Amino acid sequence: MPIYEYKCASCGRVSGFFVQGFGDPENLCCQGCGGKDLKRIISRVNYHQSQSDRLASYDPQARKSDSFYKDTRNIGLHAEHMLQKAGVKPTEEFRSRIENLRSDPSRVIKDSDK
Numbered sequence: 001m002p003i004y005e006y007k008c009a010s011c012g013r014v015s016g017f018f019v020q021g022f023g024d025p026e027n028l029c030c031q032g033c034g035g036k037d038l039k040r041i042i043s044r045v046n047y048h049q050s051q052s053d054r055l056a057s058y059d060p061q062a063r064k065s066d067s068f069y070k071d072t073r074n075i076g077l078h079a080e081h082m083l084q085k086a087g088v089k090p091t092e093e094f095r096s097r098i099e100n101l102r103s104d105p106s107r108v109i110k111d112s113d114k
């Protein structure tokens, strides 16, 4: 289930909500001030949403194309998939390592050389 972020019109606080299906869920309410006037934010969230879609649609048996391996967003996808399958929640360290790999693979390789 994707998480969308909503910005409160009254206090500006951003709250994340699980969203089922299309459209905005009903009775959203700001986690900061309890305001009801929330607008969905697109930008940053899209990345996370597509990342969870990516994981959901990941098939370890399927043949991967070259573009799959060249896309850094697919780094760690297999590990995430295996953890999810085993019902194990990834640790913060695991998540941040993968996040680093995805955003700047060369830096992580340099770091691990030390």
Ligand SMILES: [Zn+2]
Pocket: 008, 009, 010, 011, 012, 013, 030, 031, 032, 033, 034, 035
């Ligand atoms: Zn608010």
